[in-house]
Amino acid sequence: MTSFIGFIPTPIEQIEGFFDLVSLSVSDVVYDLGSGDGRLLFAALEKGAGKAVGVELNAELVRQSTEAARSRGFKNRLTFFEADVFDVKLTEASVVFCYLSIKASPALKLKFYQELRPGAKVIMEMYPIPGWKPARTANSEGKRFYLYNMPPESLREEAVRDPLIDYLNYSSSPTEES
Ligand SMILES: C[S@@+](CC[C@H](N)C(=O)[O-])C[C@H]1O[C@@H](n2cnc3c(N)ncnc32)[C@H](O)[C@@H]1O
Numbered sequence: 001m002t003s004f005i006g007f008i009p010t011p012i013e014q015i016e017g018f019f020d021l022v023s024l025s026v027s028d029v030v031y032d033l034g035s036g037d038g039r040l041l042f043a044a045l046e047k048g049a050g051k052a053v054g055v056e057l058n059a060e061l062v063r064q065s066t067e068a069a070r071s072r073g074f075k076n077r078l079t080f081f082e083a084d085v086f087d088v089k090l091t092e093a094s095v096v097f098c099y100l101s102i103k104a105s106p107a108l109k110l111k112f113y114q115e116l117r118p119g120a121k122v123i124m125e126m127y128p129i130p131g132w133k134p135a136r137t138a139n140s141e142g143k144r145f146y147l148y149n150m151p152p153e154s155l156r157e158e159a160v161r162d163p164l165i166d167y168l169n170y171s172s173s174p175t176e177e178s
Pocket residue numbers: 001002003004005006007008009010011032033034035036037038039040055056057058061083084085086099100
């Protein structure tokens with residue numbers, strides 16, 4: 001298990017950065033990779049998502065967020081797994097939220113590429129995916145958010161030819177584009 005970062009919650013006033021980039025409907029299944037206290041997923045359900053899944057290493061945060069889901073009446077639509085993000089398949093997700101670390105973004109790239117279906121959306125808070133061109137970006141109270149539509153548009157030609165080579169070469173810094 002790799003902990004990329006401890007629990008640093010997205011401040012409530014900055015959460016809108018995610019929702020500026022995606023509109024949710026009842027057909028959406030939203031995942032948060034490193035779900036913390038569950039706040040992004042509570043907001044996603046309140047904004048119309050049909051189902052949500054949190055993945056979190058910290059057992060106490062999983063216990064607290066599961067309890068909060070029950071008391072908010074979300075029990076049947078929201079599940080929190082105590083797990084490493086790499087141990088949970090993303091095939092069901094239509095939208096993935098991720099606020100982890102600068103190392104996590106390149107490490108997750110191949111997983112996103114292999115598991116997310118065409119049309120799925122990934123929104124990264126603060127740490128963009130190197131080599132992928134964001135479809136859109138947003139700023140919310142000083143934080144930056146990056147939206148990628150799957151399959152992503154690449155910044156570099158070799159990533160189109162072979163995503164594995166692009167993944168292994170992730171160390172080059174990305175170009176940020178709005
Ligand atoms: C920066 S916090 C973000 C919490 C929440 N998503 C938010 O935006 O408020 C990152 C969370 O990811 C969890 N985490 C770190 N590495 C992880 C991993 N490999 N698998 C699952 N969770 C992880 C941490 O315990 C922490 O709660």
